[in-house]
Amino acid sequence: MSEQDEAFRDRIATVNEKGRRIWxxxxxxxxxxxxxxxxxxxxxxxxxFGGPHIRIGSEPFLMMNIIxxxxxxxxxxxxxxxxYLFAILFIIGIVFIIFFTIIFGRLFCGWVCPQTIFMEMLxxxxxxxxxxxxxxxxxxxxSPWTREKILKRVSKHVIFWWISFLIANTFLAYIIGSxxxxxxxxxxxxxxxxxxxxxxxxxxxxxxxFAFLREQVCTTICPYGRLQGVLLDQNTMVVAYDExxxxxxxxxxxxxxxxxxxxxxxxDCKQCIHVCPTGIDIRNGTQLECINCTACIDxxxxxxxxxxxxxxxxRFVSENGIKDRTPFQWTKRVKAYSFLLIGLLVTLTVLLLTxxxxxxxxxxxxxxxxxxDERGLxxxxxxxxxxxxxxxxxxxxxxxDDPSAEIELVGEDIVLKSESKEKALIVVKxxxxxxxNGMKKFKIHIFGNGHExxxxxxxxxxxxx
Numbered sequence: 001m002s003e004q005d006e007a008f009r010d011r012i013a014t015v016n017e018k019g020r021r022i023w024x025x026x027x028x029x030x031x032x033x034x035x036x037x038x039x040x041x042x043x044x045x046x047x048x049f050g051g052p053h054i055r056i057g058s059e060p061f062l063m064m065n066i067i068x069x070x071x072x073x074x075x076x077x078x079x080x081x082x083x084y085l086f087a088i089l090f091i092i093g094i095v096f097i098i099f100f101t102i103i104f105g106r107l108f109c110g111w112v113c114p115q116t117i118f119m120e121m122l123x124x125x126x127x128x129x130x131x132x133x134x135x136x137x138x139x140x141x142x143s144p145w146t147r148e149k150i151l152k153r154v155s156k157h158v159i160f161w162w163i164s165f166l167i168a169n170t171f172l173a174y175i176i177g178s179x180x181x182x183x184x185x186x187x188x189x190x191x192x193x194x195x196x197x198x199x200x201x202x203x204x205x206x207x208x209x210f211a212f213l214r215e216q217v218c219t220t221i222c223p224y225g226r227l228q229g230v231l232l233d234q235n236t237m238v239v240a241y242d243e244x245x246x247x248x249x250x251x252x253x254x255x256x257x258x259x260x261x262x263x264x265x266x267x268d269c270k271q272c273i274h275v276c277p278t279g280i281d282i283r284n285g286t287q288l289e290c291i292n293c294t295a296c297i298d299x300x301x302x303x304x305x306x307x308x309x310x311x312x313x314x315r316f317v318s319e320n321g322i323k324d325r326t327p328f329q330w331t332k333r334v335k336a337y338s339f340l341l342i343g344l345l346v347t348l349t350v351l352l353l354t355x356x357x358x359x360x361x362x363x364x365x366x367x368x369x370x371x372x373d374e375r376g377l378x379x380x381x382x383x384x385x386x387x388x389x390x391x392x393x394x395x396x397x398x399x400x401d402d403p404s405a406e407i408e409l410v411g412e413d414i415v416l417k418s419e420s421k422e423k424a425l426i427v428v429k430x431x432x433x434x435x436x437n438g439m440k441k442f443k444i445h446i447f448g449n450g451h452e453x454x455x456x457x458x459x460x461x462x463x464x465x
Contacts, residue, residue: 028275235331
């Protein structure tokens with residue numbers, strides 16, 4: 001391409017030479033890919049809105065309660081002590097994003113990303129319903145404020161606001177749980193003022209994103225769009241225009257033999273541009289703004305069928321696939337990330353399977369030392385911190401593996417409730433003769449409802465002989 005042809009890379013498609021926003025009016029897409037996207041999108045929307053209310057046992061399907069530091073994934077409760085699992089899961093997520101992008105480009109953005117699903121399959125479809133298709137939307141935008149325009153604008157934005165309100169409630173339910181959200185919604189306003197304010201703030205954030213920011217989130221704000229620039233290579237499968245097959249572009253004339261006059265399959269109808277939700281011309285090659293939504297594939301295939309040309313002028317293909325007509329290949333880069341991802345998944349699986357249902361920490365009480373009573377028994381005071389990750393309640397008892405040691409609980413008997421923490425003090429007494437050089441390692445067996453749930457090794461200190 002010449003420097004003039006490359007001018008489109010100087011700025012994103014939604015900004016003009018003066019840096020002002022170009023509002024996008026994409027044509028309503030139709031076609032097989034769009035139908036598949038709708039099915040997938042509605043499934044994911046149902047899962048998203050139903051997620052906080054789905055229960056596995058007595059726990060929600062997914063919850064990230066940052067306030068109480070309680071995290072639930074597939075009904076399993078995780079606590080701050082399990083953060084190493086989330087660290088590994090986060091690393092797996094990063095590696096998977098890199099791995100997926102290397103192979104499929106920004107396919108995630110166009111098909112699975114919540115921003116795209118909400119925008120294209122919910123808000124945009126409502127806009128088509130109220131304002132009409134792209135040409136009618138342009139006409140309405142440029143027309144004076146008539147009764148029709150006011151009615152349509154008010155209706156659309158009221159619906160947008162209420163959908164944003166629903167999304168905000170759902171988003172908050174993933175953080176605090178559906179039960180707590182229900183209390184905020186039904187209790188008097190003064191009892192949960194902070195929760196109500198959070199819902200309103202989230203509502204206006206989502207409303208601003210989907211009513212005004214729109215594709216700017218994908219092209220400017222989201223870091224994933226920038227990340228793909230360093231991840232894609234010539235073997236990455238992306239939505240691409242086959243310039244070998246399509247060039248030279250020219251309008252179609254009846255009865256013309258295009259090949260004989262040096263014309264390609266592209267009839268320059270610009271339908272691929274009209275349907276693009278980010279306003280790009282896919283024929284210019286891979287671009288930052290492209291989210292691989294495949295709307296241009298449907299539009300181009302429809303036009304190719306209409307004029308009797310083969311479909312696939314725009315398709316899901318790699319750069320090498322266009323130039324050399326080669327299928328996707330598992331390069332060393334892809335294989336390396338595959339092995340790394342499998343290794344991380346195996347590690348996470350092993351850690352999850354060996355994860356303890358109880359966490360116990362036994363430490364000598366801060367600032368204390370040993371004491372010797374009138375019977376000559378040496379005593380140490382230990383602080384025991386316990387975490388129950390299960391749904392059961394346990395009556396806790398302590399026992400030492402050393403027959404000469406005595407364990408006394410300070411205070412009332414311990415009842416460790418489900419998904420709760422408890423702290424207790426115990427006094428361990430041991431004859432001085434049992435010690436070696438003023439010290440002895442021993443194990444404390446912790447029993448819950450008569451069954452051993454954990455064994456902790458600690459150190460007992462006493463006077464030097």
